[in-house]
Amino acid sequence: xxxxxxxxxxxxxxxxxxxxxxxxxxxxxxxxxxxxxxxxxxxxxxxxxxxxxxxxxxxxxxxxxxxxxxxxxxxxxxxxxxxxxxxxxxxxxxxxxxxxxxxxxxxxxxxxxxxxxxxxxxxxxxxxxxxxxxxxxxxxxxxxxxxxxxxxxxxxxxxxxxxxxxxxxxxxxxxxxxxxxxxxxxxxxxxxxxxxxxxxxxxxxxxxxxxxxxxxxxxxxxxxxxxxxxxxxxxxxxxxxxxxxxxxxxxxxxxxxxxxxxxxxxxxxxxxxxxxxxxxxxxxxxxxxxxxxxxxxxxxxxxxxxxxxxxxxxxxxxxxxxxxxxxxxxxxxxxxxxxxxxxxxxxxxxxxxxxxxxxxxxxxxxxxxxxxxxxxxxxxx
Ligand SMILES: Nc1nc2c(ncn2[C@@H]2O[C@H](COP(=O)(O)OP(=O)(O)O)[C@@H](O)[C@H]2O)c(=O)[nH]1
Ligand SMILES: [Mg+2]
Numbered sequence: 001x002x003x004x005x006x007x008x009x010x011x012x013x014x015x016x017x018x019x020x021x022x023x024x025x026x027x028x029x030x031x032x033x034x035x036x037x038x039x040x041x042x043x044x045x046x047x048x049x050x051x052x053x054x055x056x057x058x059x060x061x062x063x064x065x066x067x068x069x070x071x072x073x074x075x076x077x078x079x080x081x082x083x084x085x086x087x088x089x090x091x092x093x094x095x096x097x098x099x100x101x102x103x104x105x106x107x108x109x110x111x112x113x114x115x116x117x118x119x120x121x122x123x124x125x126x127x128x129x130x131x132x133x134x135x136x137x138x139x140x141x142x143x144x145x146x147x148x149x150x151x152x153x154x155x156x157x158x159x160x161x162x163x164x165x166x167x168x169x170x171x172x173x174x175x176x177x178x179x180x181x182x183x184x185x186x187x188x189x190x191x192x193x194x195x196x197x198x199x200x201x202x203x204x205x206x207x208x209x210x211x212x213x214x215x216x217x218x219x220x221x222x223x224x225x226x227x228x229x230x231x232x233x234x235x236x237x238x239x240x241x242x243x244x245x246x247x248x249x250x251x252x253x254x255x256x257x258x259x260x261x262x263x264x265x266x267x268x269x270x271x272x273x274x275x276x277x278x279x280x281x282x283x284x285x286x287x288x289x290x291x292x293x294x295x296x297x298x299x300x301x302x303x304x305x306x307x308x309x310x311x312x313x314x315x316x317x318x319x320x321x322x323x324x325x326x327x328x329x330x331x332x333x334x335x336x337x338x339x340x341x342x343x344x345x346x347x348x349x350x351x352x353x354x355x356x357x358x359x360x361x362x363x364x365x366x367x368x369x370x371x372x373x374x375x376x377x378x379x380x381x
Pocket of ligand 1 (some may be wrong): 032033038041150180375378
């Protein structure tokens with residue numbers, strides 16, 4: 001990096017600190033009897049194997065914490081018949097009623113409870129309903145998941161759903177979703193053409209319940225949820241665009257566009273992370289590449305061609321970056337990153353690739369072309 005294009009390390013650190021605030025770890029409690037399919041649900045939704053899938057053997061005792069670097073799962077094995085009181089005491093007195101699990105911003109705050117009932121049991125008991133009432137009355141976000149619905153015929157499934165609804169209709173804000181990890185059940189449709197399984201709905205609802213500061217990491221942790229990842233990326237783009245506009249409020253010469261690098265680096269990191277993409281080199285590598293390609297290429301483009309394309313630009317004179325250009329340039333980098341990350345993530349979901357990107361390849365000429373294309377369309381609006 002030449003002196004001329006040196007970004008401020010201090011500003012970059014500040015951006016990364018701000019970014020960390022949006023990247024808190026989500027904590028989910030998943031309740032359900034051994035064999036209900038809890039681990040299978042967790043492993044269906046999340047990328048890295050978080051919970052071990054038992055093979056009919058119990059592998060959890062009371063509450064077990066499974067964690068990776070993106071999400072914490074508290075796994076509670078549910079009640080055994082005859083030991084309902086023990087379970088209730090354990091779940092509430094020893095866990096949910098404790099201060100460290102309440103609220104939203106503690107390390108151990110429980111952000112969401114998934115209450116799993118095995119569809120194969122064909123029963124949602126009054127005791128299940130009582131526990132659900134109590135979980136909600138302790139102010140936790142809660143949904144009921146009817147799992148393994150491939151074990152039910154249509155009538156049985158309908159009865160099960162109705163039974164859950166009937167017993168929980170007075171519980172405010174509770175939802176019920178149906179799941180199965182069997183391909184046939186996931187792809188099956190009823191005569192109206194609706195799916196039987198609610199995986200997408202479960203993911204969407206869960207994302208909505210998460211506090212804002214946990215949404216990025218929740219999106220990142222998910223195997224699926226491309227839509228959720230994309231919409232989180234959009235939020236980061238909007239925030240960075242606003243920050244860049246503030247920087248550009250006192251116009252700067254294009255050669256000083258490097259002043260935007262910390263913001264743009266924070267943005268690129270956030271977007272790659274939201275899609276769950278890993279890369280080597282960290283912030284310094286991204287900042288270095290953005291400096292090289294961003295300032296030199298886009299800076300020139302802004303100073304040269306683009307200016308000519310903007311008609312009647314009182315706001316943009318002689319290669320100066322003002323608020324509008326700083327914002328558009330930053331948004332273009334964020335949007336291009338999101339487009340490329342989306343494609344990579346889609347390939348990874350389909351097993352055609354993995355979640356790793358070589359950022360030297362990532363910021364290639366196609367990327368810069370897309371940035372310039374987005375940039376000129378924004379500035380020519
Ligand atoms: N048919 C069917 N079996 C499932 C489904 N989900 C899990 N299983 C099986 O049920 C058993 C228990 O699943 P697991 O996820 O370990 O349950 P956990 O004890 O609640 O964590 C395992 O043998 C799974 O393969 C499903 O959707 N359909
Ligand atoms: Mg398990």
